Amino acid sequence: MPIIAPDHTAVRVALWRALHAEIDARPSVFDDRIGLRLAAPEDGWRDRPDMDPRTTSPMRAGIVARARFVEDLLAEQIDRGVDQYVLLGAGLDTFAQRRPELAARLTVFEVDQPGTQAWKRQRLGELGSAVPDGLRWVPVDFEVDSWWERLTAAGFDPGRPAVVASTGVSMYLDRETNVTTLRQLATLAPGSTLAVTFMLPLELVGAGEQHMRRFAEQGARASGTPFVSFFRPGEIVALAEESGFASAHHISSEELTRRYFADRTDGLRPAESEQILVAST
16 A cells, blocks of 8 residues: 555644654643654654744644543553553554553554555554554545444454544544444444544634634645634533433533642643534433
8 A cells, every 4th residue: 555644633633742742831731742753754844824822822732632532541451451542533643652661551543544554564664663552543535434344443343342542533524424434433342432522613612713724724725634623512411412422522622720730830722613422322
């Protein structure tokens, strides 16, 4: 298969995660510098406009907050006996490399585009990074393949509980695809948990953030990956319940602030545009 570098969005997420560990006050909400080595950006990447700490800190904070939340949730579920973890749209996620003590207790399924995944596997090899025995690569051409069929073919057992995470993806999918995905995931074994991020409609975002949000949307359109789906919290919770989940609730940016940013001295706070749905079977 052709090896295709990840899109700019996946790289930006990795760079923001690394930048947080480099420049923000301690303690770090989330420490991921492996993603920086994986991305291997050009010299001067810290001077890019989208890395400017004065204007992009809320987005950087949101990225590390959602990553921390998902991995905290995963650790809780592992302690309850869950042993399958699915990353839908894995991008440059480095969980399997950063958290070997948790990965050793799981089968981890990374689902992503074939070319991008081939690129990531090659980079891990070049870096000499260990690939855990329990890591399963699930290459999926989302325009042609059924990700569910590919996932089960890779060894995923839908009869056993799992944690499924999908972060920074739903806004790029149309509403029908998002609903179809929820319905499929609602068929997971009882005791399974889904964590998925979603984007608020612009009118629900504070005036101070709206300019930053418009800038982000313009950049996404220009790169050919426009934001197409937005949800109100009550709406996406209702969709999850209607899709068949036993329970669902929403984690707001305010809740993330209380959990991870309340005692910080640098004023770092996550953007409110992206929020999290947690649903259980």
